[in-house]
Amino acid sequence: MLRNSPPGSADIGVLxxxxxxxxxxxxxxxxxxxQGYIGQGLGIADVLAALYFHELRYDPHNLAWPDRDxxxxxxxxxxxxxxxxxxxxxxxAVEELTTYGADNSRLEMSTLDTxxxxxxxxxxxxxxxxxxxxxxxxxxxxxxxxxxxVELSDGEMQEGSTWEAAMAASHFKLDGLVALIDCNGIQAxxxxxxxMEPVADxxxxxxxxxxEIDGNDMMAVVGALADARNRDGKPKAIVLRTLPGxxxxxxxxxxxxxxxxxxxAQWDGIIAEFDKTVGAA
Amino acid sequence: xxxxxxxxxxxxxxxxxxAVGGGRQSVEAxxxxxxxxxxxxxxxxxxxxxxxxxxxxILPFRDAFPDRFFNVGMAEQNLVAVAxxxxxxxxxxxxxxxxVFATRRAYDFVAxxxxxxxxxxxxxxxxxxxxTGYGGTHQAIEDLALMRMIPGxxxxxxxxxxxxxxxxxxxxxxxxxxxxxxxxxxxxVVFEPGYSxxxxxxxxxxxxxxxxIVSTGFMTERALDAADALGKQGxxxxxxxxxxxxxxxxxxxxxxxxGFNHIVTAENHVVVGxxxxxxxxxxxxxxxxKKVIRIGxxxxxxxxxxVPTLQAKYGLTTEAVIATIAAxx
Numbered sequence: 001m002l003r004n005s006p007p008g009s010a011d012i013g014v015l016x017x018x019x020x021x022x023x024x025x026x027x028x029x030x031x032x033x034x035q036g037y038i039g040q041g042l043g044i045a046d047v048l049a050a051l052y053f054h055e056l057r058y059d060p061h062n063l064a065w066p067d068r069d070x071x072x073x074x075x076x077x078x079x080x081x082x083x084x085x086x087x088x089x090x091x092x093a094v095e096e097l098t099t100y101g102a103d104n105s106r107l108e109m110s111t112l113d114t115x116x117x118x119x120x121x122x123x124x125x126x127x128x129x130x131x132x133x134x135x136x137x138x139x140x141x142x143x144x145x146x147x148x149x150v151e152l153s154d155g156e157m158q159e160g161s162t163w164e165a166a167m168a169a170s171h172f173k174l175d176g177l178v179a180l181i182d183c184n185g186i187q188a189x190x191x192x193x194x195x196m197e198p199v200a201d202x203x204x205x206x207x208x209x210x211x212e213i214d215g216n217d218m219m220a221v222v223g224a225l226a227d228a229r230n231r232d233g234k235p236k237a238i239v240l241r242t243l244p245g246x247x248x249x250x251x252x253x254x255x256x257x258x259x260x261x262x263x264x265a266q267w268d269g270i271i272a273e274f275d276k277t278v279g280a281a
Numbered sequence: 282x283x284x285x286x287x288x289x290x291x292x293x294x295x296x297x298x299x300a301v302g303g304g305r306q307s308v309e310a311x312x313x314x315x316x317x318x319x320x321x322x323x324x325x326x327x328x329x330x331x332x333x334x335x336x337x338x339i340l341p342f343r344d345a346f347p348d349r350f351f352n353v354g355m356a357e358q359n360l361v362a363v364a365x366x367x368x369x370x371x372x373x374x375x376x377x378x379x380x381v382f383a384t385r386r387a388y389d390f391v392a393x394x395x396x397x398x399x400x401x402x403x404x405x406x407x408x409x410x411x412x413t414g415y416g417g418t419h420q421a422i423e424d425l426a427l428m429r430m431i432p433g434x435x436x437x438x439x440x441x442x443x444x445x446x447x448x449x450x451x452x453x454x455x456x457x458x459x460x461x462x463x464x465x466x467x468x469x470v471v472f473e474p475g476y477s478x479x480x481x482x483x484x485x486x487x488x489x490x491x492x493x494i495v496s497t498g499f500m501t502e503r504a505l506d507a508a509d510a511l512g513k514q515g516x517x518x519x520x521x522x523x524x525x526x527x528x529x530x531x532x533x534x535x536x537x538x539x540g541f542n543h544i545v546t547a548e549n550h551v552v553v554g555x556x557x558x559x560x561x562x563x564x565x566x567x568x569x570x571k572k573v574i575r576i577g578x579x580x581x582x583x584x585x586x587x588v589p590t591l592q593a594k595y596g597l598t599t600e601a602v603i604a605t606i607a608a609x610x
Contacts, residue, residue: 066370066371113398119369120365120369120394120398121393121394121397121398123393124389124393126358127362127389127390127393127394129362130358130359130361130362130363130365130366130390130394131362131363131365131366131369131394132366133359133362133363133366134362134363134364134365134366134367134368134369134370134374135366135367135369135370136366137351137363137366137367138327138366138367138369138370138371138372139370141327141348141349141367141370141372142370142371160358161356161358161359161362161390164353164354164356164358164359165359165362165363167354167356168353168354168356168359168363171354172351
């Protein structure tokens with residue numbers, strides 16, 4: 001969207017259908033390789049739908065527009081969700097999605113910034129928030145009102161650099177910086193291995209205006225993003241409680257896995273079930 | 282104990298001048314002054330430091346452009362990440378800290394946040410090699426080796442105030458990430474005004490016939506003084522100054538080395554992974570079989586002490602270069 005959407009203009013039903021489309025794209029992508037970071041992608045789908053189809057100010061035909069809002073996906077392995085959003089936003093072709101994770105594909109399993117629409121190389125966790133601080137400072141030098149949204153995860157908060165950046169953001173009063181903290185409860189070794197609770201209190205203690213919501217409730221996501229527009233001298237943190245695999249019962253209820261791998265026949269079953277459910281909805 | 286001995290034996294406090302070299306004119310804070318001058322014509326240059334602004338000579342820039350200067354506190358990973366973000370909004374960040382922190386502490390950020398994306402960020406790193414008596418925590422003895430392994434990163438080890446000024450301007454013009462070693466405080470002037478620095482180019486400073494010295498950083502000053510002294514002893518030493526460690530001027534080194542029976546390398550750095558290793562690789566690649574004698578720091582951590590004492594002990598002096606070369610003849 002070339003302008004900020006007017007406050008209160010979000011059509012929740014439309015955004016929920018966008019989120020469903022993103023999930024459907026992700027299932028197609030994961031089927032192609034028989035594997036992928038599908039649990040995380042499905043969990044963050046509602047937030048990406050709210051960002052790309054309501055909150056972010058950008059021009060899909062001019063990705064280098066200096067006054068665009070930035071979205072930095074710090075967890076590069078959530079790329080499956082970003083590719084789905086970029087395709088749905090018209091930045092990459094929907095047909096290209098089937099190449100996810102394949103040799104020579106631009107749609108890597110972990111983001112590289114050579115793909116259009118990618119604002120940073122994610123994947124080495126703990127990089128995103130600091131780069132978001134730098135972009136927000138650069139926009140301030142340029143007297144731009146563009147904002148910077150950084151997605152990071154609960155596991156990623158264990159990287160000390162996240163807190164270096166959190167300190168700097170409040171010190172520099174970067175009120176156009178919004179951290180979207182995906183708390184899905186899993187990390188590489190399984191359920192979160194180092195307790196990060198209370199998450200919201202930590203961000204508040206670092207000087208951030210913080211809210212905590214169900215990250216799979218579109219109304220709540222849109223509301224929290226609307227509140228985060230306030231330029232009150234403080235950076236904004238939105239703690240998102242999300243369900244890995246959200247919207248696909250067989251993945252929601254599977255052993256919570258950082259990396260999901262099943263055979264093609266099972267993928268076909270999952271997709272058929274998804275289409276049936278969505279069609280019935 | 283005489284007062285002079287006490288003076289020589291003291292450990293320098295953090296802010297004290299630790300620049301080296303005697304008998305030459307010097308310039309105060311050549312990097313910071315050069316950067317402040319560049320800032321006038323280049324509004325996209327911004328400055329950053331991680332609580333070492335005072336000790337990396339960048340304060341002249343801060344004082345000239347307070348709105349374009351950011352001190353991120355003691356957080357070197359964030360220093361590099363923030364610089365990367367600034368570069369993505371079209372700025373040319375100059376980020377200062379000590380070499381030990383820019384390398385050991387922030388390596389993943391330099392590699393991935395900067396070099397992988399070829400971002401236009403210049404890291405300027407104080408206390409290179411053995412220029413502080415603070416011991417292993419502060420002596421960046423292996424930074425050249427670490428940084429030259431990073432794809433696409435330009436690595437520079439300037440010799441003197443003239444070269445620092447020229448290199449600061451050159452790296453500001455050069456698109457892409459750079460790691461430059463900083464000589465701070467009162468920095469000697471070795472090269473004449475008009476000395477031309479070019480990224481990636483070695484400079485043949487002395488012709489000779491008996492021994493060829495390939496040097497970088499402040500060891501070039503020692504090499505030149507040694508060559509003068511050796512000349513009086515009837516030994517003709519050539520000096521090739523290699524201020525750019527990466528991209529390395531292999532052609533110039535091979536051509537220079539071909540003219541000598543003995544090659545001596547001289548660097549303010551451990552003798553593994555840095556200049557000596559590069560010279561050996563270069564000669565081997567070029568099919569030049571010659572013995573290479575390495576002057577530099579040993580492959581170990583250095584203790585605390587006064588800089589002149591330590592430099593003498595570990596062979597980073599003109600006398601050590603003379604002695605090494607005289608022993609060959």
